Amino acid sequence: MAFLTEEDRRYTTPEDICAHVGDEYAKFMGAIVPPIFQNSLFVRPNGGNGLPADLSYSYTRSANPTIEVAERKIAALEGADGALCFSSGMGAISSAILHFVRANCHIVLVDTAYACTLGFVKEYLHGRFNMEYTLVNGGSVEEISAAIRPDTRLIYLESPSSLVFRMQDLEAIAALARAKGIGTVIDNSYATPLYQQPLRHGIDIVCHTASKYLGGHSDIVAGVLAARREIIESIQNYERAWLGSSMDPHQASLLTRGLRTLTVRVPQHAANAEKVAAWLEACPKIRQVFYPGSKTYAQNELFHKYMKRATGLLSFVPAGTREDAMRFAARLHCFQNGCSWGGFESLCLPLGGDEASRAAGRPDNLVRMYVGLENVDTLIADIEQAAGILPDA
Ligand SMILES: Cc1ncc(COP(=O)(O)O)c(C=O)c1O
Known part of the structure; x- marks a missing residue:
């Protein structure tokens, strides 16, 4: 889990964010490319081992300095407080969905969402856990409004959506959802944060398959989500910690390399x-x-x-x-x-x-x-x- 620091917030253009955010030269002994911390364990300060008392790392499933560099860049690009990396796009998407849903609730989702996202909701959450869902075309806010029920907990968007690239009115849908206490998640993989920033329009969580543009070289399968602080903390402590689809540090290093040229x-x-x-x-x-x-x-x-x-x-x-x-x-x-x-x-x-x-x-x-x-x-x-x-x- 990484949140933006005051220093990170000095960089406001995507070019500067990709080049500099999270690259802490002092922390990484001047290395221009952050080193790969390829370790599972971080030992704790014990008085005798010389480690500073405020050292916060403990185990790579929770946090790792190499992974945090990529997380901070993506948080800054999306205009989020923080971001979390996952071992795949589906790891990020399923965690974002699970953050909002509860037993027997209802979900509204766009019918041209990525096939595995549709499968997760239809066959897994509905098929095994009794959640209800309504598929919507997504082109009209009225259609989404009509699909909402008293037990709706989540509106899931993908804009533009897979294969036929349908778009949704993010601001209107976010306002509608917020007024009813419903969470909103969007897959922003097609647009990238360079061309669309859904959090600025009121959406709660932005997900990406970083296997695509963010990685950019067809050499990693990776995912990321970005959101405000309390959502990031909750997903870090529940879905990512317990389902365990954390990113590997080597994968994170390749993701950061990809982000440099985004x-x-x-x-x-x-x-x-x-x-x-x-x-x-x-x-x-x-x-x-x-x-x-x-x-x-x-x-x-x-x-x-x-x-x-x-x-x-x-x-x-x-x-x-x-x-x-x-x-x-x-x-x-x-x-x-x-x-x-x-x-x-x-x-x-x-x-x-x-x-x-x-x-x-x-x-x-x-x-x-x-x-x-x-x-x-x-x-x-x-x-x-x-x-x-x-x-x-
Ligand atoms: C739009 C979209 N979202 C999510 C995913 C899933 O990402 P991953 O393959 O990294 O799990 C894909 C994969 O093709 C995709 O095209």
């Missing part, structure tokens, strides 16, 4: 993806493009209210059948077929055609594309040659 990488992904989205929108073989901020994005008002820019992930519906979409993806050279995103490499994943997709109203031949850091002209040429096999829309 403000350079994410705008480059965004610039590349904006060009790819524009090309796809003009292509006669593509029926529909889902990309926040693009000309055809259905919720541009919400986009401009909450986000500075879209990032590297988009999806589209090519002309033809699901088989055509699969053949298109198989012809790509530069885009690899893979289900993650947020690293340096471009990816393409044909989706849909399953029951969950249809239930969420997703088109049968939806293709998700993650635009990496390669030269954008190479990427567009790759898409163009692969699209040659598609019929006209």
Whole structure:
């Protein structure tokens, strides 16, 4: 658990936060890269071992100096009092949800949330622990208001949400929830704190899969949440301490390394993806493009209210059948077929055609594309040659 110090609060721009917050040169003997404290145990001051009496570390599941560097950077980026790192995004998300729920309560969640988040609520909390839930599209505050019951304890948001990038009106939903004593959690992985800061709009907890942009190199699975002090203290003492999905110090060091270049990488992904989205929108073989901020994005008002820019992930519906979409993806050279995103490499994943997709109203031949850091002209040429096999829309 790490909270921002007075010194940390001196840094206010994302660039300065990524470069300096939490890097305590005096504490780390001048090391420009904080050392990896790869130890489980910290011994206590005993009078004879020379340790200062106020030393607070005891065991890495609770706190570790290497992990705290990443936590302080993320807290500062999100405008939070503090942050907590987890061994995966799902570790952070499940802990945030468990912080608010109680036996037999009711949860409102967006129907296009990440599949494992939906699974956790539907199959685990509902299936095993009798909690009730209502799925909402999330596009209208009235719909969310109507879904709230006297026993609702949590509204779970993901904005923009997975695969079709639907947005929610954060400020209005947070105000509604607060007036009724309901907690709010958001998955902010798509936007990153560079382009959307939900805590500033009244949301209680922000979660990230740090396996994506925050890590940025496809070499860690990690998670983080950021919130105000009392929430961080409670999750540190209950969900993270008892369920135990703490981060490993080595993983934290890689996360901090990734954060150093966040403000350079994410705008480059965004610039590349904006060009790819524009090309796809003009292509006669593509029926529909889902990309926040693009000309055809259905919720541009919400986009401009909450986000500075879209990032590297988009999806589209090519002309033809699901088989055509699969053949298109198989012809790509530069885009690899893979289900993650947020690293340096471009990816393409044909989706849909399953029951969950249809239930969420997703088109049968939806293709998700993650635009990496390669030269954008190479990427567009790759898409163009692969699209040659598609019929006209
Ligand atoms: C939007 C979103 N949230 C959460 C997760 C889960 O994160 P992790 O894989 O780090 O547990 C993912 C993973 O793909 C995701 O795409």
